[in-house]
Amino acid sequence: MDDFNRKFQLLKKVLGNKSINFNDLCIEMFASESSILRAIDDLNGVVKKRYPNIQIKKRGDNIFLNATEDERRNISTYFFSSELNQYDFNIENYQS
Numbered sequence: 001m002d003d004f005n006r007k008f009q010l011l012k013k014v015l016g017n018k019s020i021n022f023n024d025l026c027i028e029m030f031a032s033e034s035s036i037l038r039a040i041d042d043l044n045g046v047v048k049k050r051y052p053n054i055q056i057k058k059r060g061d062n063i064f065l066n067a068t069e070d071e072r073r074n075i076s077t078y079f080f081s082s083e084l085n086q087y088d089f090n091i092e093n094y095q096s
Helices: 003-016 022-028 033-050 069-085
Strands: 056-059 062-065
Touching (some): 003 033, 003 062, 003 069, 022 033, 022 062, 033 056, 033 069
């Protein structure tokens, strides 16, 4: 899985769950803890441009997004439209 797809899969998991166990996430994504933490930092940088008060956070063994359901939908739309605008649209990224 390339870096973009890893970040995108991570974002989908965070948006779709209230909380995710960090260790389980690393195993599921076949990634090291440091790779996942770097991806979170990168995603937070993008989210912060549009939503400065929202972040993906790690607390203890859990990862979560401090956002309401409406904000989660807005972030999903923002990333979807950003990918379309960059002509890097890959429908397989949006299929579960």
